[in-house]
Amino acid sequence: MTNFEVERKFLVATEWLVPAGAPSSHLRQAYLSPLGSGNEIRVRAKGDARLMTVKAPDEDGNPLVRREVEFPIADEVFEQLWALAGEDRLSKRRWTVPLGDVTAVVDVYEGELAGLRVVEVEFDGVDTARAFEPPTWFGEELTGDPAWSNRELAVRSEGRRLRSD
Template identity: 35%
Template sequence: MEIERKFLIETPPPDTEGYPHETIEQGYLCTDPVVRVRRKGERFILTCKGPGLMVREEFELPLTEEAYRGLLAKADGTVITKERYYLPYGAYTIELDRFGPPFAPLTVAEVEFPTREEALSFTPPDWFGREVTGDPAYTNASMSRKKD
C-alpha cells in the first residue's frame, strides 16, 4: 500500500545538494492501470499501481537491466527523468523531485506515510507550495502522456 501526499515546490531549501540523491528514469507501459518501469541508480523495477491518488495499492518487482531496457523501449509517451533528493523531516522523509526536460523546472515534494491518519494530520514545512495530492495532472503517469 502506498500512502503519500504531494506538493509543488517553488523555492526548495538552498542546501539540497548535501542530501542523499539519485537519478531516476521511468517509462510507462500503461497508465490505466499504471504499469511502470524504473531505474533508480543501479536498481531496475517493474511497478504496478492501483487506482487512487493519496492511497493506493502498489506492487514492485525487480528487473534485470536487460529486461528494463527492453521494456523501456516499449514505453508509451514521454520517458521521465528526475533527480530525487531525500530530506529528513521529523519522522518522515521528504522525496524532493527535480524533473528534467521537458518538465523542468518542475519540482515536486512527496511524503509517504504508514497510515492514512498520519497522512491527513501531516503539517508540511513552510517551504512547501500548493498541495497537488488530489490533482491527477501531477501523477507521473499523467505527465508521461503530455505532449512536448
C-alpha cells in the same frame, strides 16, 4: 502480496534549496499502461536497480492511498520495456530530505519538464498523512490530482509546459 502506499504530494515553493549533504539519485521512468486506465504500470531505473511497479487506486477511493506491487527486473528486460514505452518516459533527480518522523523526497524533473519541482511524503497510515503539517517550503498540494501523476507528467514531457510554482 499487495502493498499500500499512503502519500501526499506538493509543488515545491520557489525559495527551497537543496540542503547541504542531502543524498540524491537519478531516476528514469517509463510508463506502459494507457493514460487514463486507472492502473499505472511503469519501469524504473535508479542506480543499479531496475524495477517494475504496478499501482492501482485504493478500493475505497481514498486519494491518499494506492495499492502497489513492485519487483526487480533484469537490465535487458528494463531496456526492452523502456523502448516499448515510446515517448511516455521521464527523468528526474530525486533528493531525500528528513522531516522529523517522515522523509520528503524532492523530484527535480529534467528535459521538457525542467524547472518542475515536486515533493512527496509517504506515511505509515492515513491518519498520520492527514495530520501532517507541511513546512513552509512546500507549495500547493497536488495529492489526488491525476494531472500531476508521474504517468501524466510523462505524457506532458512531450512538449506541453506546466506551471512550476
